[in-house]
Amino acid sequence: MANELVTLDGYPLTGATRDGVWKRLGEIEGWWDSPPPRRQRADRTNGDGSFSTPIEYGNRLITYEGRVISKNHDYLHQAAGILTSLGHRGNTKFLVQGHGPTQWAMVDPRGPVKTSFETDSYLNFQIPLEAIDPFKYGESYAVPGNTTDPASLFHRGTVPAWPVVTVSASSSSGYTLTLNGRQVVVTRAIASTAPHEIDFKTGILRVDGAVVRGGLSTANFSPINPGMPQNMSISTGTGSYGSITVRYSDTYI
Incomplete structure (x- = not known):
């Protein structure tokens, strides 16, 4: 061709x-x-x-x-x-x-x-x-969101895509991520100078690039389903602000 x-x-x-x-x-x-x-x-x-x-x-x-x-x-x-x-x-x-x-x-x-x-x-x-x-992959995305505006997610693949989420916040009580009604509750404190990264496929939490064990109290991970709009939200402690960047790709089998 x-x-x-x-x-x-x-x-x-x-x-x-x-x-x-x-x-x-x-x-x-x-x-x-x-x-x-x-x-x-x-x-x-x-x-x-x-x-x-x-x-x-x-x-x-x-x-x-x-x-x-x-x-x-x-x-x-x-x-x-x-x-x-x-x-x-x-x-x-x-x-x-x-x-x-x-x-x-x-x-x-x-x-x-x-x-x-x-x-x-x-x-x-x-x-x-x-x-x-x-798996085969296609177009890649980096979608922002925060405590007032969820990240709006969509992909054109044929099977669920597992995101990697970067979290920036300042909260001594941690935060909660919600996707498709399933929650990931992070109890480890987060500082603005040390962002968190969570791989939804492996369940690994990294803080400022280093792997951390035991920082989750609930780990109900959900993928991003193909062909339908979904939102990922973040909630933090009272009065604190958090932002996320959700990275994923169109995914095929």
Whole structure:
């Protein structure tokens, strides 16, 4: 497609670069599919079937195959060198644009990059990747709110998105965050010079960047559901003011 863009660690794997013209071959294996669902089976000893247990997902396995056509053999080898170094340390962004919403995932190498020199001016290649976080993400948001104006949240993904919330306030009695009727009550005092950060997916509280244990009395975390407006509010002690920034991304499976 004319508007297709695929990048790994910011480098384009489609289109023209100094080193040659890059083209995708075939489908991006594992990208459009769902990752494998998994659950711990718990058989009913005195009944039919099994107990219902949460469904989780395994790692997403991705294989990207492409071709590079260069103007000469030297440039072709430069392209091959770029290929073997892309994402070699892991935790790099793989991004696909031009097929509906732009989506990306953080990936690690799953095996060696394979190159095949077909002529002096073009080569075929294969890059095996693994996303240990199987979800794909799109547009990212940073939505502000405070004790008088809740943060207005919405995302266009297909599955719930877990936010990371930064809290700035000055309250010796802590504060309460509310989303979708579920409350996270933080009892640890907060100072204006040491903001709090709460990851709603992991339940980890950080104070001024350091992990803190035991700072929550109620931890009823809720994700941001797709396709519907929601509000997150903050309430603090009497007479005190607090503000929040809610960070999240469109989330897909």
